[in-house]
Amino acid sequence: xxxxxxxxxxxxxxxxxxxxxxxxxxxxxxxxxxxxxxxxxxxxxxxxxxxxxxxxxxxxxxxxxxxxxxxxxxxxxxxxxxxxxxxxxxxxxxxxxxxxxxxxxxxxxxxxxxxxxxxxxxxxxxxxxxxxxxxxxxxxxxxxxxxxxxxxxxxxxxxxxxxxxxxxxxxxxxxxxxxxxxxxxxxxxxxxxxxxxxxxxxxxxxxxxxxxxxxxxxxxxxxxxxxxxxxxxxx
Ligand SMILES: Nc1ncnc2c1ncn2[C@@H]1O[C@H](COP(=O)(O)OP(=O)(O)OP(=O)(O)O)[C@@H](O)[C@H]1O
Numbered sequence: 001x002x003x004x005x006x007x008x009x010x011x012x013x014x015x016x017x018x019x020x021x022x023x024x025x026x027x028x029x030x031x032x033x034x035x036x037x038x039x040x041x042x043x044x045x046x047x048x049x050x051x052x053x054x055x056x057x058x059x060x061x062x063x064x065x066x067x068x069x070x071x072x073x074x075x076x077x078x079x080x081x082x083x084x085x086x087x088x089x090x091x092x093x094x095x096x097x098x099x100x101x102x103x104x105x106x107x108x109x110x111x112x113x114x115x116x117x118x119x120x121x122x123x124x125x126x127x128x129x130x131x132x133x134x135x136x137x138x139x140x141x142x143x144x145x146x147x148x149x150x151x152x153x154x155x156x157x158x159x160x161x162x163x164x165x166x167x168x169x170x171x172x173x174x175x176x177x178x179x180x181x182x183x184x185x186x187x188x189x190x191x192x193x194x195x196x197x198x199x200x201x202x203x204x205x206x207x208x209x210x211x212x213x214x215x216x217x218x219x220x221x222x223x224x225x226x227x228x229x230x231x232x233x234x235x
Contacts, residue, residue: 040216088157147178
């Protein structure tokens with residue numbers, strides 16, 4: 001089953017009189033359970049593509065579906081619902097709420113989903129334990145290392161058990177050890193739960209984990225290759 005299908009996606013941005021290409025006729029299909037890295041130089045369109053896949057931004061033309069659902073024709077509220085329940089996002093800046101504890105940050109989305117307090121607390125603690133943060137549930141983001149904060153962000157992303165996780169430069173602010181731990185966590189979630197991962201990165205060490213490496217340039221896919229995952233090479 002295809003997790004994501006993009007057909008001839010185009011996106012341009014206007015900056016004054018200038019028209020900037022974000023995506024230029026991007027077509028690809030990603031199957032459920034794949035572990036994909038998007039690479040390419042700065043400005044090549046990786047974030048624009050991830051944003052389209054996550055329904056955070058709408059393409060100018062082309063078609064995009066996630067699961068069975070067409071994103072480009074979906075209403076704003078249906079898109080918000082899809083994002084809330086079916087897609088996990090992990091960003092470069094962890095985007096945690098600084099005044100909330102690790103547990104409260106993870107609980108926040110479940111609260112929005114209307115889950116009762118006791119149930120969401122138990123689930124948040126389970127997910128935090130799963131990402132290796134048992135005993136740290138009550139800490140504020142400022143009381144956690146960068147790697148731990150990113151794991152809270154991953155816990156938040158996977159708490160609703162999404163089938164798809166989109167990660168935009170998730171290791172950009174992490175040291176080599178924390179980056180390796182995060183990637184091992186992604187691999188485990190992919191292998192044990194069958195979660196589909198699409199990860200944008202500049203980091204060749206992160207690319208080593210991918211089973212499929214897609215390279216972008218100037219808004220286009222310039223190569224798309226299956227590869228044997230190598231794990232993280234020493235820095
Ligand atoms: N909101 C925006 N307004 C104007 N131009 C934009 C906007 N978002 C993206 N762009 C432009 O679209 C192109 C693709 O940007 P994108 O962020 O997708 O690249 P990227 O490959 O993710 O880059 P990086 O690796 O630096 O994050 C770039 O030329 C960028 O400047």
